[in-house]
Amino acid sequence: MDASRFFARRAAYLRASQVRELLKWIGRDVISFGGGVPDPASFPIDELRRIIDEVLEARGSAALQYAPTEGIDELREELARFVGRRGIRAGPENVLVTSGSQEALELLARVFVDPGDVVVTENPTYLGAIQAFSVYEPSLVGVPMDEGGVRVDLLEERLRKLASSGARAKLCYVIPTCQNPTGRTAGLERRKALLELAEEHDLLIIEDDPYSYFYFEGPEPPPLKALDKEGRVIYVSTISKVLAPGLRIGWVVAEEEVVEKLAIAKQGVTLQSPTLGMHVLLEALRRGLVDRQLPRLRQIYRVRRDAMLSALEEHMPSGVSWTRPCGGMFVWLEAPPRVDMDALLPVALSVHKVAYVPGSGFHVDGGGRNTARLSFSYPPLEKIREGVARLAKLIAEAAG
Ligand SMILES: Cc1ncc(COP(=O)(O)O)c(C=O)c1O
Structure with a gap:
């Protein structure tokens, strides 16, 4: 029997991620980006x-037991301090521990998105x-980016157009x-302009921040959440890239009423x-392990970024551009517009052994069919x- 005829209507929006599919190629003789x-x-x-x-020795019975939905109290406190060091004012009541930041995105969509709601995002995102x-059927509006992140001027244009047609954007995910x-980063001025625009148009911002821990070029710009005076920004982050994704721990920092509804x-x-x-992350934070990881990670990834950039410089044919x-x-x-990176992927994997x-x-x-994301991590x-x-x-072969 083919049970797919029983699928809910929303199952049509559940499509396999190309990234998850590509993970299957890791470990074969394919070089995976x-x-x-x-x-x-x-x-x-x-x-x-x-x-x-x-942890198992000292408090194994608690560490293996069910725990509160919001997360264990001590970890919420520790995370409030951790984000506090990045300029975000939060108490434990503002923190929800999630199963990776991916779950946070699902919960936020569940709580905030009705069918037809306008959600603006960077394009690509x-x-x-x-x-x-997508499962919650929003109207996704993508705003182009430049080297300095999302184009706030174009966002403003889109918001005005929406307003003149009687529609209104509700959420902005960045x-x-x-x-x-x-790989692009928005500077301080861009961040302030985005917040001002969000105030003017009464937009809620979701700030997703897994990567600022390894910003290589001096101190990273402050999170939007650190500049937010109104509780308009919902901040999402994760321990996946800093400690280990297998722990499956992320967090949301938001106003208390948002945390309660998400919980x-x-x-x-x-x-x-x-x-x-949660207990492992709590100890890792308390012992300074997370902080000790950061310089190591910056070093590892900076060297790899440099290797990728210099190899791109050396090998790529003219007409190809990339971010730094x-x-x-x-x-x-x-790649040049005539190069279809979707169509080329099977050849890349089977013939050139690169993902x-x-x-x-x-x-x-x-x-974006002429574009590709290359991970150097x-x-x-x-x-x-x-x-x-x-x-x-x-x-070069495809470009002719
Ligand atoms: C922007 C962004 N958000 C969220 C996630 C989800 O990460 P995790 O669920 O491991 O915290 C990722 C993972 O790559 C990501 O790049």
Whole structure:
């Protein structure tokens, strides 16, 4: 029997992520610039082993038990302090612990998005956010970016157009620092302008911030949430890229009424985040392990970014351009318009043995078929150089 005829209408919006599909190629003889996967050598395995042993020894019965939906109190306190060091004023009541930041996006969509609601995003934007939001049937409006992040002037234009047609945007989802997929970072002025516009048009902002921990070029700009005086910004972050994605712990920082509603939504989704993972993160924060990770990670990823940028410079044919990220894990590549990076992927994988994520999936407007996201976080340096050379050959052949 084909049970798919029983699927709900919304199941039509559930489409496989190309990134998750590409993860299957890791470990074969393919060089993968696919997922934003941390270098496993960055996992502090010995320290985590000690922490897990000690947590189980000292409070195993609590660490293996059910826990509150919002997260264990001590971790909410510790996370409030952690974001406080990034300029965000929050108490434990403003923190919701989630099962990775991906769950936060699902919960936010569940709580805030009605069918037809206008949600503005950077275009391109994070594929997983498009997946999470789409199920709730918003009208996604993508705003172009430049090297300084989302074009606030174009956002303003779109908002005015919407207003003149009687519609109104409700939410604005942005990744202002080391954006996924482009690697771009918005400067302070851009951030202030975005907040002012959000005030003027009464928009709620979702700020997704997994990558600012490895901003390489001096101090990173403050999170939007640190500039937010009205409680208009809902801040989302994660321990995935800093400690280990396998812990599946993220967090939301928001006004208390938002945290309470998200927690009720979470009861129907995951009930709570993994208790052992929460205790492990609590200890990692208390012992300064997370802070000690940061300089190491910046060093690892900075060297890889540099290797990717110099290989692109050396090998790419003319007509191809790319971003020069100040941090994070991604370079965004734009091939000449006639090069279809979606259509080329099977050839890239089977013939050239290199993986990338076609850029079209990150676009909310169906565009971007000549673009691709390259992640420099996972392959070692020599593989980055070799992979870029292979990719350049593929694009040069396709460009003719
Ligand atoms: C922008 C962005 N948001 C959220 C996530 C989800 O991360 P996690 O669920 O591991 O916290 C990712 C992962 O790559 C991401 O790039």
